[in-house]
Amino acid sequence: MRKAKQDHPPKPVGLKDLSRYLGLSTATISTVLNGTRAAREIPAATQERILAAAEKFNYRPNAMARSLRGMRSHTVGVLVPEISEGYGALVLGALGDYLLSKGYFFFVATHRRKPELMDEYPQLLRQRSVEGFVVIDTALEKPLPLPTVVISGHRSYPGVTNIVLNHDRAAHLALEHLVQLGHERIAFIQGQPYSSDSETRWKAIERAAESLGIVIHEDLVVQLEIDTFSPYVGYPVVRRLLQRTRDFTALFAYNDLSAIGALRALRDSGLSVPDDVSVVGFDDINSAAFQIPSLTTVRQPLDKMGALAGEVLLERIHGGANPVEVTIDPELVVRESTAPARRRVEAPSTLETVGSS
Amino acid sequence: MRKAKQDHPPKPVGLKDLSRYLGLSTATISTVLNGTRAAREIPAATQERILAAAEKFNYRPNAMARSLRGMRSHTVGVLVPEISEGYGALVLGALGDYLLSKGYFFFVATHRRKPELMDEYPQLLRQRSVEGFVVIDTALEKPLPLPTVVISGHRSYPGVTNIVLNHDRAAHLALEHLVQLGHERIAFIQGQPYSSDSETRWKAIERAAESLGIVIHEDLVVQLEIDTFSPYVGYPVVRRLLQRTRDFTALFAYNDLSAIGALRALRDSGLSVPDDVSVVGFDDINSAAFQIPSLTTVRQPLDKMGALAGEVLLERIHGGANPVEVTIDPELVVRESTAPARRRVEAPSTLETVGSS
DNA sequence: TTTTTTAACAAAAACGTTTAGGTAAAGGAG
DNA sequence: CTCCTTTACCTAAACGTTTTTGTTAAAAAA
Secondary structure: OOOOOOOOOOOOOOHHHHHHHHOOOHHHHHHHHHOOHHHHHOOHHHHHHHHHHHHHOOOOOOHHHHHHHHOOOOEEEEEEOOOOOOHHHHHHHHHHHHHHHOOOEEEEEEOOOOHHHHHHHHHHHHHOOOOOEEEEOOOOOOOOOOOEEEEOOOOOOOOEEEEEEOHHHHHHHHHHHHHHOOOOOEEEEEOOOOOOOHHHHHHHHHHHHHHHOOOOOHHHEEEOOOOOOOHHHHHHHHHHHHHHOOOOOEEEOOOHHHHHHHHHHHHHOOOOOOOOOEEEEEEOOHHHHHOOOOOEEEEOOHHHHHHHHHHHHHHHHOOOOOOOEEEEOOEEEOOOOOOOOOOOOOOOOHHHHOOOO | OOOOOOOOOOOOOOHHHHHHHHOOOHHHHHHHHHOOHHHHHOOHHHHHHHHHHHHHOOOOOOHHHHHHHHOOOOEEEEEEOOOOOOHHHHHHHHHHHHHHHOOOEEEEEEOOOOHHHHHHHHHHHHHOOOOOEEEEOOOOOOOOOOOEEEEOOOOOOOOEEEEEEOHHHHHHHHHHHHHHOOOOOEEEEEOOOOOOOHHHHHHHHHHHHHHHOOOOOHHHEEEOOOOOOOHHHHHHHHHHHHHHOOOOOEEEOOOHHHHHHHHHHHHHOOOOOOOOOEEEEEEOOHHHHHOOOOOEEEEOOHHHHHHHHHHHHHHHHOOOOOOOEEEEOOEEEOOOOOOOOOOOOOOOOOHHHOOOO
16 A cells, blocks of 8 residues: 555646757746747747747746745735624625736735734735735734735824725714614614724714714613624623613614624514614624614625725735725615614603703 | 835845854754754854844745745645635634644635636646645536645545535434424425535435435425525525415525525515424524524534644645545534424325325 | 864755846848 | 847846755864
8 A cells, every 4th residue: 555645746847847848948938928028039930839838738837936036926915803704704805806806816814813913924924925915904003014905994004004984974874864763862882992993983973973963871882892703792782781771762783793683682682673772783794684674784895995905905016106094985774673763752861850950 | 206115115134144144154044943953963052143143133034935945835725616704704714723823824716606717726826836725615627736625525536535514414403303393394495506515415305304204395495596695595586485385384495594585585475484484594604593583503513614624634735644525513503493383284285185085 | 193083064056937148140241 | 251230049147945965174083
């Protein structure tokens, strides 16, 4: 019995093999195949011969050798908390497709929010000669040493382009919708502290609330804590909220995932959506439209953001423009989970007005 | 005003820089840093000096040069229909984490089921010196020229390891559960023709049905057609099924996505789950537990399958064992979407028995 | 004293390309 | 017949490593 080494992969044919076969130098072959300026000095007949041979032996230049020599790898590094359902996957998918379509490959490094990995991976990627970085949903501690595009990044660094949603518009769309339905007491789920949009989005919500005349009641605000890509993320916080108070008619969640968890929590607490409570999500992940009730949500064009990140990065790599920030507009998608407020709170509720009446 | 080229990334320090700094040859430094056998001839003092300098200048060996020389790239290629919610993302996530933990990076190529890309990408990846392939949910037309692990592959090729779910057990678990609940007339959603598990799973279902004494009625079988990662995939087929007949008490979907679409279709047709129809999904994606009603499903340990694929591939790359197939066991997760059959079909329904009574 | 051994490192080739700078042969001008 | 151009290539260096095979000076042995 042979050892497992039996079928060594056939060695790919290299320039040297072609050189031997054609009786030409590797230099000549290389220039012809690359169609460089120097190739014009090679007669058509020879060029044909070279092309034919390359075709015949299915010659593919070794990318490492080429990169080493030419100092461009046609590779970018992508830094992401994790590849999973929802946010990351949608962005990564569109980004990947764009990069591939432009002849770039990409390394994905999932740091799982561990600081040591977030430090280490950019270095490892650099070692691998990536030409730039795309950073997804990750708060950069310092600028990276190569062209960088951050999706949902909110810190400014020189040489770093941020791709961000127009959060003010997003918050306004959602709250305006709720106000138009007659909601006044609205509960909020804030994002996890480490999620890169949490703070920015909350500030936008505060501004939108102000401009729409909505009061944000502190006891109606809860914050996500656990780090999971299951809707469970939103379940316990909403359960706890409901134990404390039920004096609200609408809930604006940090994202669809937590909104879906909230749907379940509301139901488990005997409340009906949207009859008792309207729920608005954020992102419009694929399954949002298929919840029962289907989820009203602020759509974040994650696919566009991913593709745009790729576009901007390649532009930068090729020495082009270097915008500090690119803003994308959200869109409100109204579905079944929002409805007119159950009861107009005509009279102020007891607690609020104890001192002032 | 300068052109956009202003801040050229600082050139990484190389072996030559260290060589100049230390007054030692690159050969010596390399051997010491790599701790090769030859390094034992270098006195401890010198070694210290070298290590210290490497540390000081944060020397990182250029991976392309190293690969070119050593002919090992510590890179694998992953071929996947697309990065998206559900199946692909879960597998890819676990696979990626495993590979990274072992010091391997990976290129992801998303072929979107286009034949020309499925042909082209393996070649491009090979050019990039990957050491092996992981193929996810993709029917290979021919074996690839490097160690390959296929997740949910059902064709056998020499040198290709298939990681497959025990579909017979999966089918049996689901159908047995339904039978125990008293279901006799069961509808089925088959997978898309190109989905690599479709055929295998269906055959397993036929065997399980046979062994449990369930008759599969042709008019209760529909097949997924469209290629999307939205639950919509299951919606139209179930709507059509319901227009044709409502004479069934349970539905076994190809996957959770289509099951979720089915939930919506059933509701839109005025049927209640699980009171009128019980629904069983497949995969146990994160959101399955958070549907309303939550979805009974056959859990496929996609994360384990991804990690296992990585493990087997690296084993193979290092010249180790080369199993033809590795089987993984599914698990039934019972939730709210299944319940005892609405009505025992005591008397045969009219159509069935016209000729025989 | 001469030869051998050992310690400590250096030189150079190799990996597969690309590219700047040749050069031999053929053709034309004088 | 000599000199210059042009044509059609080739040589060699370079990219940053790793690794095989030296090389040199000093120490040990004869």
